[in-house]
Amino acid sequence: MSLDRAVMMFAGFMILLSLALGTWVSGWWYLFTAFVGVNLMQSSVTGFCPAAIVFRKLGIKSGPAFE
Secondary structure, eight states: OOHHHHHHHHHHHHHHHHHHHHHHTOGGGHHHHHHHHHHHHHHHHHOOOHHHHHHHHTTOOOOGGGO
16 A cells, blocks of 8 residues: 555545544534544645655555655
């Protein structure tokens, strides 16, 4: 799995998790959904993604987006 796909999978998982928590635990979890969305937008503009840094340190090889 490339770094690009790992970041997309992680972001998708976090969005689904926060939506589930917002539905069944507390509506405040929707703020986390918004945070993930804002982080996705800023990383598409700036190229800085904290999750990509962590995954790279774990040894996942870069894909075309994070070279």
